[in-house]
Amino acid sequence: MEWLQFIMNLEALNPERVEAIFLRHGAHSVTFSDAGDKPVLEPAPGETPLWKETCITGLFGADADLGALQHDLTASLALENLPQHHLETLEDRVWEREWLSDFGAMRFGKRLWVCPGDAAANGADAVVVKLDPGLAFGTGTHATTAMCLEWLDGLNLDGQTLLDYGCGSGVLAIAGLKLGCSHTHAMDIDVQAVTATRQNAAQNGVQDRLTITGRANAINGQFDVVVANILAGPLVDLCGSIAGHVKTGGLLALSGILSEQAEDVQQAYAQWVGFDEPEYRTQSGQTWTRLTGRKRQS
Numbered sequence: 001m002e003w004l005q006f007i008m009n010l011e012a013l014n015p016e017r018v019e020a021i022f023l024r025h026g027a028h029s030v031t032f033s034d035a036g037d038k039p040v041l042e043p044a045p046g047e048t049p050l051w052k053e054t055c056i057t058g059l060f061g062a063d064a065d066l067g068a069l070q071h072d073l074t075a076s077l078a079l080e081n082l083p084q085h086h087l088e089t090l091e092d093r094v095w096e097r098e099w100l101s102d103f104g105a106m107r108f109g110k111r112l113w114v115c116p117g118d119a120a121a122n123g124a125d126a127v128v129v130k131l132d133p134g135l136a137f138g139t140g141t142h143a144t145t146a147m148c149l150e151w152l153d154g155l156n157l158d159g160q161t162l163l164d165y166g167c168g169s170g171v172l173a174i175a176g177l178k179l180g181c182s183h184t185h186a187m188d189i190d191v192q193a194v195t196a197t198r199q200n201a202a203q204n205g206v207q208d209r210l211t212i213t214g215r216a217n218a219i220n221g222q223f224d225v226v227v228a229n230i231l232a233g234p235l236v237d238l239c240g241s242i243a244g245h246v247k248t249g250g251l252l253a254l255s256g257i258l259s260e261q262a263e264d265v266q267q268a269y270a271q272w273v274g275f276d277e278p279e280y281r282t283q284s285g286q287t288w289t290r291l292t293g294r295k296r297q298s
Contacts, residue, residue: 002089002090003059003061003062003090004059004064004087004089005089006058006060007055007085008055008056008082008083008084009035009083009084010054010055010056010083017077018073019056021073025058025066025072027058028061029058029059030056030057031056032054032055032056033054034055070085105119108146108150108153109152109154110154111127112127112129112149112152112178113126114129114171116131127178128178129204130200130204131174131200131203143281143283144255144288144290145171145172145229145255148255148290151290152179152225155179155225155251157176157179157225160224161182161183161223161224162185163184163245164176164187164227166187166230166256167186167193168193168196168197169196170186170197172229173185173186173210174201174206176227177206178204182209183210184209185219186211186212186213187213187218187219189216191214194213194214197212198212219245221245222244223246224247224250224251225250226242226246226250226251226253227253227255228242229256231257232256235254235265239268239269242269243272243295247295250295251292251293251295252273252293252294255288256288257289258286258287258289259287259288259289262289262291265289266291272295272296273293275293276292276293279291
């Protein structure tokens with residue numbers, strides 16, 4: 001079966017009204033995307049902002065009457081002409097696995113590998129995490145995740161416990177288990193992340209040593225190692241909770257932080273944690289930071 005995509009610049013149009021018209025004409029999905037290469041990195045709590053230049057894309061069955069859609073858009077929105085738009089024809093594929101075509105085996109540090117599908121790692125001493133993140137964030141391709149994976153690879157995790165706070169695909173929690181942790185705990189408030197983590201844990205055969213929760217208040221106790229790869233705002237807001245889950249003398253890694261935000265995050269945790277020198281990495285024009293340190297005695 002083929003699919004049709006109708007892609008249109010929103011300009012000044014109300015996105016909710018346009019989306020409703022797409023759905024009225026049988027859109028299977030509606031997606032908003034950046035048309036101007038100006039990323040929204042960290043919205044305020046409760047906000048779902050769009051870009052100044054936003055595209056809307058509707059996915060329709062091959063038999064959809066997109067001429068009727070365009071007529072409805074023009075009439076309902078009182079337009080003389082539609083904003084810039086075009087149609088695309090798509091062959092039917094397993095879309096949730098399309099990312100695998102551009103994602104190969106990747107090494108982090110000396111021995112840790114993240115491999116999708118049938119991709120293979122190199123080296124007799126390779127520690128391999130099989131990963132299919134699905135709809136959840138966290139493959140290792142982003143600088144923030146990569147820096148956390150490299151940090152974990154450099155630790156002696158034998159018999160340690162680890163908390164992955166904001167786990168996404170669960171890659172950090174699973175990597176901890178593959179690197180020697182006796183038990184890890186993964187938490188994310190996103191239902192898709194919890195589902196992806198559970199599936200990835202089963203794929204790696206570590207589900208019996210991994211606790212997965214969807215609520216921060218369900219995390220019990222303290223851990224030898226805590227990793228929180230989220231965003232600077234939540235890291236600051238939740239500093240007491242996150243630091244409280246690190247054992248005295250335990251290790252903490254914070255990531256998802258832009259370089260200009262690093263000082264504020266470090267100050268928020270300074271009463272509990274003695275930090276090492278920050279690690280920086282630039283990707284796609286943005287410089288990201290990983291902060292690591294050890295929890296002091298209270």
